[in-house]
Structures are given as C-alpha cells and as structure tokens.
Amino acid sequence: MNREVLEIIEERRRKNESDRLDRLRDLEERSPKFRDLESRQNALYARASLERVRGELTAYERTIKKAKAIDLEKKQVLAELGLSPDYLEVRYTCPYCQDRGFLKNGEKCRCFKELLRQRYYNRYDLTEYVKEENFGTLDESLFSDSSDVGGITPRQLLRMNANYLWRFCKEFNEVTKSVYLSGPVGTGKTFLVNCVVNELLKDGIGPIYLSAPNLILLLYEDVRSNLNRYLRDFIDSKLLIIDDLGTETQSNFSKNMLSQIVDERQLKKHPTIITSNYPVDELSRHYPERMASRIQGFYQALNFVGEDLRIVKRQRNLMKEDG
Numbered sequence: 001m002n003r004e005v006l007e008i009i010e011e012r013r014r015k016n017e018s019d020r021l022d023r024l025r026d027l028e029e030r031s032p033k034f035r036d037l038e039s040r041q042n043a044l045y046a047r048a049s050l051e052r053v054r055g056e057l058t059a060y061e062r063t064i065k066k067a068k069a070i071d072l073e074k075k076q077v078l079a080e081l082g083l084s085p086d087y088l089e090v091r092y093t094c095p096y097c098q099d100r101g102f103l104k105n106g107e108k109c110r111c112f113k114e115l116l117r118q119r120y121y122n123r124y125d126l127t128e129y130v131k132e133e134n135f136g137t138l139d140e141s142l143f144s145d146s147s148d149v150g151g152i153t154p155r156q157l158l159r160m161n162a163n164y165l166w167r168f169c170k171e172f173n174e175v176t177k178s179v180y181l182s183g184p185v186g187t188g189k190t191f192l193v194n195c196v197v198n199e200l201l202k203d204g205i206g207p208i209y210l211s212a213p214n215l216i217l218l219l220y221e222d223v224r225s226n227l228n229r230y231l232r233d234f235i236d237s238k239l240l241i242i243d244d245l246g247t248e249t250q251s252n253f254s255k256n257m258l259s260q261i262v263d264e265r266q267l268k269k270h271p272t273i274i275t276s277n278y279p280v281d282e283l284s285r286h287y288p289e290r291m292a293s294r295i296q297g298f299y300q301a302l303n304f305v306g307e308d309l310r311i312v313k314r315q316r317n318l319m320k321e322d323g
C-alpha cells in the first residue's frame with residue numbers, strides 16, 4: 001500500500017514537472033524575445049560552470065550575476081504577455097512536500113497519509129463515477145414538481161434535502177449532527193451522499209464510505225485476524241458513511257456490530273451518515289432497539305420520495321434518441 005501511494009505521488013510530480021516544461025515550450029514558441037533571453041541565460045550558465053572548473057572565481061561570480069539578472073527580464077516578458085510571475089514554476093499538487101510524500105524531517109507528509117487512508121477504503125467502495133456527482137451536477141428536473149406527497153413535491157423535497165446536506169458540508173466539524181436518509185431505491189439518496197463526499201474531499205476531509213454489506217465483510221475480516229482494526233477505524237473516523245443499510249446479510253453478528261458502531265460513535269459525538277430503504281420509524285423491526293432509538297433520537301432524518309431516478313433517466317435518453 002505504501003508503495004502504491006508513493007507511486008501516485010511520484011506520478012503527480014512527474015505530471016506537474018512535465019506540465020511546467022509544456023508551458024515553457026509554449027512560451028518559447030510564442031515569444032522570440034523570451035527564447036532569446038532563455039538561450040542567453042543558458043549560455044551564461046554554461047560559461048560559469050567552465051570558469052568554476054578552471055578556478056576563475058571572480059569571473060565565475062560575475063557571470064552568475066549576469067545570468068541571474070536575466071530572470072528579471074524574463075518576468076517582464078511574462079507580464080507583457082499577461083502571465084503570472086510564477087507561470088514557469090512547477091505547480092505542485094501538495095505544496096508542503098512538493099509532491100515527494102515526505103517532509104524535510106523525514107516524516108510522512110499529510111498528503112501521503114490522506115492518500116493512504118483513502119486508498120485503503122476506496123479499494124472497497126469509492127469508485128470513479130463518484131467524482132462526477134457533486135452539488136453542481138444535481139439535476140432537479142429529474143424530479144416531478146407536480147405530484148405532491150403531503151403538500152410537498154418530490155422536487156421541493158430534494159431541494160430541501162440537498163440544502164441541508166450542503167450546509168452539513170460547509171459547517172462540518174467533529175460534532176456535526178448525524179443524518180439518516182431514507183426512501184425507496186433510486187430517489188437520489190446515494191447521489192446526494194456522493195455530493196457530500198466530493199465536497200468534503202475538496203476540503204481535505206476523507207470520510208470512510210462503505211456500503212453496509214462491505215462494512216460487514218470487513219468486520220468479518222477483523223474477527224478472523226483478531227485485530228479489530230476496521231472496527232476501530234469505523235468508530236474513530238471523523239465521518240462514517242454507511243450506504244444502503246438493510247442490504248447486508250442480516251445476522252446477529254451484523255446487527256450487533258452495526259449497533260455497536262452507531263452507539264460508540266454517538267457517545268463520541270462523531271457524525272455518521274446512513275442511507276436506507278427503511279423508514280426511520282421501522283428500524284426497530286430490523287435492528288436492536290438501542291440502535292433504532294439512537295438513530296431516531298439523535299439523527300436528522302431526511303426523507304426521499306419520487307420515481308426511480310434511473311428509470312426517469314433511461315426514459316429521457318430514449319426520448320432523445322427518438323429525436
């Protein structure tokens with residue numbers, strides 16, 4: 001895992017350095033003046049190294065000074081072209097370690113640790129498409145604005161839920177209120193949760209995001225290895241997201257584990273997000289009373305209604321194809 005992460009970081013650095021070279025080539029092509037300065041500077045540096053080898057130190061220092069002075073002229077050319085003074089610097093993904101993964105004192109950089117954690121869990125769940133689902137790509141028009149349920153249309157409800165979760169992200173901290181999203185399949189629950197993940201990742205917060213079946217599978221691994229490392233992570237993570245509660249194979253083991261996680265996180269006031277087809281008031285039929293009452297008492301419940309999004313989308317695509 002360390003190795004994989006280091007490769008990602010190295011790849012970032014290669015990419016950022018090669019982007020810088022591309023910008024340089026581009027600039028040399030656009031501006032003959034810049035090209036000229038560049039070649040004069042290179043010639044001066046070449047001469048300086050020769051003078052140094054020969055021990056002509058006074059000459060060497062004078063040449064270096066001349067070469068460095070050209071930097072100013074280059075910056076002027078950049079300004080004339082409307083480019084920022086750091087146009088030719090490497091733009092590192094992580095400014096702290098300049099995409100090396102380690103700090104000067106030899107410690108692992110924060111980008112390393114974050115990737116390590118994300119990779120670890122993403123192997124199980126977080127997939128590429130998640131990146132495309134964010135608050136900006138939410139298509140409200142997929143939701144009916146006419147049929148209403150108890151005085152509110154599916155579109156209005158979705159907008160309210162989206163607003164709630166947007167604020168959840170903006171005000172996120174260690175004691176943010178947990179959320180329970182319930183409603184039938186395909187009504188936008190997972191979509192909005194993906195939006196939350198993307199929004200938080202932008203702020204450098206990497207939640208643990210798992211479907212209930214995968215969460216249970218990992219806990220079985222814990223039992224086999226007798227280490228409880230997953231359980232500890234699930235309890236201590238800044239934010240735990242359990243998608244599709246109720247789709248796991250239900251057993252005493254799964255029920256007790258889920259109950260324990262909900263319980264411990266509540267005691268520590270760590271926020272949790274759960275999505276499920278079960279309405280919140282039916283939870284006690286499927287899970288231990290303690291877990292159900294914790295969720296009913298402490299979680300913000302968001303309800304989802306409406307047609308199955310996947311069906312609406314498919315119908316739309318068919319209509320598009322028809323002309």
Ligand SMILES: [Zn+2]
Binds near residue numbers: 095096099110
């Ligand atoms: Zn870093």
